[in-house]
Every structure is written in structure tokens, then in C-alpha cells.
Amino acid sequence: LFGVAVLFIAQEAYFLAAVQIIVYAGAIVVLFLFVIMLLGVDRLERLEADNLKGQQVAAAVAGGVIAVLTVLVLFAGKAGAPDNAAVTRSLQGERDVEGLARLVFTDYVWAFEITSALLGIAVVAAVLLSRRSSETPIDAGDYPEVTDIFEPAIAPLDSADEDRPATGDVDTDPAAAGATDERDPDAEESR
Numbered sequence: 001l002f003g004v005a006v007l008f009i010a011q012e013a014y015f016l017a018a019v020q021i022i023v024y025a026g027a028i029v030v031l032f033l034f035v036i037m038l039l040g041v042d043r044l045e046r047l048e049a050d051n052l053k054g055q056q057v058a059a060a061v062a063g064g065v066i067a068v069l070t071v072l073v074l075f076a077g078k079a080g081a082p083d084n085a086a087v088t089r090s091l092q093g094e095r096d097v098e099g100l101a102r103l104v105f106t107d108y109v110w111a112f113e114i115t116s117a118l119l120g121i122a123v124v125a126a127v128l129l130s131r132r133s134s135e136t137p138i139d140a141g142d143y144p145e146v147t148d149i150f151e152p153a154i155a156p157l158d159s160a161d162e163d164r165p166a167t168g169d170v171d172t173d174p175a176a177a178g179a180t181d182e183r184d185p186d187a188e189e190s191r
Helices: 002-010 014-039 055-074 084-091 096-107 109-130 144-153 185-190
Strands: none
Touching: 002 014, 014 096, 014 109, 096 109
């Protein structure tokens, strides 16, 4: 990604270098989002579980090396800076944007259209693959935060409560409530 942008800069195509970085950085972000969506990373994971031995130490060392390299590049000076003549020529009338547009929409129009169709098909396929079919049952482990919320409301029955229904504290036994099977004929006529 960055290497191709550097090659564009070496060819004095600064706009293409900027577009290369912006477009591919956005594409990588979208790729990460699709991977996260398809893998179902919303499940709770144990953070203390270390899958690879020394993973945290290696990450700290890599971060330190990147920080040192960043500081070195910032204070390196103008040793690798491009010459100003190329920038001046590009501002005086040599436009790489017009040349790019002419090439993309004339000579390479079919490659451009096929690429856009392939990207559209990839988006539709990713959406269809990530859908849950109606036959697939939803497992309680898929959404642990929901089961954690409603778990206290579903209390297990004690051995003394086995005679009672599991619907709550309301006593639904008609004999205990004093109801009889006889119907009041006056009440039926008033309906």
C-alpha cells in the first residue's frame, strides 16, 4: 500500500499517491468491519486468556520499535525530501488528474466497469452470507448480555414449590380461591 504510493511519488504523480493511500486505507477498514461482522466478535471473551506465549511482550517490543523509528524519521531532516522542481512543474500545467481520467474512461473503461461490478457482487455476497437463516435457532450463548439481564427474573423452583405453577406468585387454584363449578344463572342472563 505505502510502497505503491511511494512509487507514484517517484513518478511525480502526487495525486495518485494520495488517492492510493486514502482509497486503500478505507478499503482495509471496510475489510476489517466485514471480518468482525462475519466472525461474530460480539461474544464475551476472556481478556486474561493469552493464546500465544509472549504475545503481550512482543506487542510491547514492536510498539517501542515503531515509536523509535517514528522519532528518527521526524528528526532526519531533508535528506530524502523530493526536489522542488518536480512540484513546480506539476503546478504549472502538467495535470496527472486529467490524464488519469482520460485513461480510465476511454482506454480502460471495461476494466473499470468490471472492477465496479465485482465489488458490488462482493458486497451483496457478504450481506447474504452474514444473514442468519430462519431455520437456524438462536442460541442463548449468542447474546450473553441479554441472558445476563433476564437471568435474575427466571428463578429456579425450590422443592417446596413444585406443586405451584411457575407463572409467579398468583394462586391460580380455583378451589383455593373459593370458586365453585356452579354458574350463576342471573349473571349469564345479564350478558
